[in-house]
Amino acid sequence: MENIIIISGNVKYTITLDPGVWIFDDRRVDLTTYFSTKRENANSLEEYTKVVSKHWDREIMEGAIYPPTLKSEKKFEKEKVLTGTFGIPLKPFLTNSEPASDAQTFVIHCKDGEHEYPLETAYDLLLGFSNKGKPLKVDGPIHVYLGDGSNQHSPIKNVTGFSIK
Template sequence: MDKIILISGNSKYTITLDPSVWIFDDRRIDLTTYFSQEKEDKDPLEEYTKAVSKHWDREIMEGAVYPPTLKTEKKYEKIKMLTGTFGIPLRPFLQNAEPNPDAKMVVVETSEGEIEFPLEEAFEFILKFSEDGKPLTSDGPVHLYYGDGSNQHNPIKNVKQFNIK
């Protein structure tokens, strides 16, 4: 139970988070570059259109076969997963909990105490769940980073629960 995190409180649903499975989640982000890159709003439809166009162009140029370059890309992704430092945005989980209209704050409960944040700020949080390909066992299961990365060198550790108020 130490590795399970709850989102509960003034919301329609209680959400149970298991950081050990996030390594397979497509929403994971590489924290070694995330805070140093330029932030840009991405339109999911536009991203999908670009991916389909790239695939279509590849089929036209190389034919509808399994090109050898895809094998090397898969191998690189596997190595990256086994050695990378990853996080995941808290936003989709908070959205799934559906905070009630009168909810204004999120209390982050850690083993050291509680820290209160405005709900809008909590939507921007990043949860680090992996360091060099290993789960955060000693001071985890997650580390909490602010959306702007201002606490990048001193994240909130030992997060146990998020309580919406």
């Protein structure tokens, strides 16, 4: 239970986060390249639809039997998961918690204190959960990165929870 992070406070729904399962989440991002590459502000539903459509088209054209190139792509992805450094955007979780209309402050609770940010800023936060394929056990379970990457080399560590005021 020490790896569970909770979003609570002035929200409609209290959200429980388990960083251990994010490695399987398609929303994960590679932290080694995330802040150095230019990102488009794309709609995640639109992006998901494109990926599913591409997969569907491939199955129709080539059948459900995977060609050798797809097998090697899957092997590459598995290897990447086992050795990569990953994070996940906080925005979907924060949105699902439905902060109250009068909520203004996002608080990151850590073992050594608290960090407060305006709620609007919290939607851009990134939660690091893996370093070189390993979970963040020593100073984790997650690290918090600011959306602009200004704390890329010194993220907020030892996070125990989030609350909204």
